[in-house]
Amino acid sequence: MSNLESTREQPLDLSPEIFRKIGYELVDQIAIFLDELSSLPVAPAADPPEIRNRLGNRSMPQNGVDAGQLLTNVVSLLKENSTFNGHPRFLGYITSSASPLGALADMLASAINSNVGAAALAPMATAIEQQTIRWLAELVDFPTEGGGLLVSGGNMANITAFWAARKAKATWDIRRDGVTGMKAEKLVAYTSTSVHTWIDKAADLSGLGLNSIRRIEVNKEGQLVTAALRRQIEADLAAGLTPFLVVGTAGTVELGVIDPLAEISEICGEFDLWFHIDGAYGAVAGILPEYSAALHGLSMADSVAIDPHKWLYAPLEAGALLMRDAGKLIDAFSFHPVYYNFDEESAQGLVNFYEYGPQNSRGFRALKVWLTLQQAGRGGYETMLRDDIAAAKHLYGLAERHPELEACTHHLSITTFRYVPKNMDAANPQNQIYLNNLNSELLSQLNRSGKAFISNAMLHGNFILRACVVNFRTTLKDMEAVAELVVKFGREMDKIMVAQAN
Numbered sequence: 001m002s003n004l005e006s007t008r009e010q011p012l013d014l015s016p017e018i019f020r021k022i023g024y025e026l027v028d029q030i031a032i033f034l035d036e037l038s039s040l041p042v043a044p045a046a047d048p049p050e051i052r053n054r055l056g057n058r059s060m061p062q063n064g065v066d067a068g069q070l071l072t073n074v075v076s077l078l079k080e081n082s083t084f085n086g087h088p089r090f091l092g093y094i095t096s097s098a099s100p101l102g103a104l105a106d107m108l109a110s111a112i113n114s115n116v117g118a119a120a121l122a123p124m125a126t127a128i129e130q131q132t133i134r135w136l137a138e139l140v141d142f143p144t145e146g147g148g149l150l151v152s153g154g155n156m157a158n159i160t161a162f163w164a165a166r167k168a169k170a171t172w173d174i175r176r177d178g179v180t181g182m183k184a185e186k187l188v189a190y191t192s193t194s195v196h197t198w199i200d201k202a203a204d205l206s207g208l209g210l211n212s213i214r215r216i217e218v219n220k221e222g223q224l225v226t227a228a229l230r231r232q233i234e235a236d237l238a239a240g241l242t243p244f245l246v247v248g249t250a251g252t253v254e255l256g257v258i259d260p261l262a263e264i265s266e267i268c269g270e271f272d273l274w275f276h277i278d279g280a281y282g283a284v285a286g287i288l289p290e291y292s293a294a295l296h297g298l299s300m301a302d303s304v305a306i307d308p309h310k311w312l313y314a315p316l317e318a319g320a321l322l323m324r325d326a327g328k329l330i331d332a333f334s335f336h337p338v339y340y341n342f343d344e345e346s347a348q349g350l351v352n353f354y355e356y357g358p359q360n361s362r363g364f365r366a367l368k369v370w371l372t373l374q375q376a377g378r379g380g381y382e383t384m385l386r387d388d389i390a391a392a393k394h395l396y397g398l399a400e401r402h403p404e405l406e407a408c409t410h411h412l413s414i415t416t417f418r419y420v421p422k423n424m425d426a427a428n429p430q431n432q433i434y435l436n437n438l439n440s441e442l443l444s445q446l447n448r449s450g451k452a453f454i455s456n457a458m459l460h461g462n463f464i465l466r467a468c469v470v471n472f473r474t475t476l477k478d479m480e481a482v483a484e485l486v487v488k489f490g491r492e493m494d495k496i497m498v499a500q501a502n
């Protein structure tokens with residue numbers, strides 16, 4: 001113990017002088033990193049086990065270490081051993097370049113350290129989160145009166161909506177009796193076969209089980225077939241089941257396809273089902289006139305998931321759930337323990353965000369989103385989204401024109417394609433296994449090279465390459481480089497695989 005009378009020993013606090021000194025140094029290092037980013041390898045050459053070994057497995061130190069020293073060391077540790085999704089040639093999955101302002105916002109948010117679980121604990125941070133939610137709703141043309149909350153990402157936004165829908169549509173007291181009570185009915189949800197894997201977690205966590213999810217077929221364009229949806233709902237009703245939810249997707253994770261949202265909304269109205277839209281990736285495209293018709297149905301949903309850490313370029317983690325009626329979140333998530341003294345704020349119409357979702361203590365993730373939205377403005381987003389889409393389209397065109405590339409799909413800012421060796425017939429079913437292996441191998445080699453990072457999708461059972469541009473640093477030249485790299489690694493792998501086969 002230290003001398004507690006009027007002062008304390010300080011293993012953690014920093015004097016203003018030291019905070020300033022090591023803080024400035026860190027900001028300098030981050031500025032250098034951002035400046036150098038495009039010349040660094042996209043991914044480290046070492047594989048994850050080797051990188052884990054570099055960290056070693058020493059125990060936590062008994063005696064504290066100088067803060068400045070720790071920061072200096074960790075900057076090089078991270079710079080040398082990370083995959084950089086802000087790199088102009090990072091086009092894998094749906095992970096965007098992050099706004100540098102967001103990094104500064106996170107530092108400020110951590111310094112203030114608001115607990116955005118309750119308005120009394122975080123009055124301004126709560127107001128900022130509410131305003132952020134309102135702006136996100138405006139951005140995707142969703143009613144702004146409802147409210148919603150920020151969560152860690154698309155998965156949590158979708159799962160939270162699933163829980164709210166479950167509570168809203170259950171005809172018995174599902175809170176008290178659960179899904180197995182005497183009066184429980186069998187709830188069923190509907191979505192397409194192209195749904196993101198969050199639905200598996202939602203079905204499992206909610207106690208409904210994986211069999212409660214009906215995966216409706218998609219058409220040639222990859223969109224949910226609404227006639228099949230209607231048939232399945234009618235069959236389930238006839239079998240005594242209780243349909244409660246339909247999930248449409250605005251920008252599927254693999255190909256970027258937008259479901260026929262307005263038609264799905266009509267069916268939901270007809271059968272009194274909750275309509276949720278997973279717009280984690282694609283919902284924001286609605287700000288562009290060229291996509292506003294396809295995304296018009298967003299305004300008709302009961303809830304929409306949208307990911308600021310995807311196509312709004314906020315740093316991880318930031319997902320958002322927009323609700324037509326936030327009261328449905330309170331119904332699903334609010335409890336009032338005696339040791340909470342927050343009801344006065346609720347009575348004043350203030351939001352206590354702990355009542356809106358599964359989290360209790362909550363960080364101030366709204367700040368980076370709120371500031372980033374203002375920095376770019378709606379106009380800035382229109383430009384960035386258009387440029388991302390143009391870059392993806394450019395790659396599609398390159399693949400169409402190159403004799404050794406096959407262009408597969410282009411939706412929103414996702415292009416899929418694959419490498420096909422000269423003189424090989426890509427349409428011949430007998431060549432598919434070879435082409436799948438070849439493209440899978442070349443993808444690993446390409447990503448390991450550090451020169452670019454893309455991912456894959458499955459299309460009609462075939463392994464194809466996938467580039468998703470949610471990156472304000474990516475130019476048309478980068479797309480040309482990616483096409484060339486795929487051809488280069490494709491040729492090399494083809495040579496090796498042919499030699500192995502002989």
Ligand SMILES: *Cc1c(COP(=O)(O)O)cnc(C)c1O
Pocket residue numbers: 094152153154155156158196198249251252253278279280281307319
């Ligand atoms: C990315 C994505 C998710 C999951 O979002 P996370 O932020 O990774 O949790 C869900 N649905 C769709 C359509 C997505 O693109």
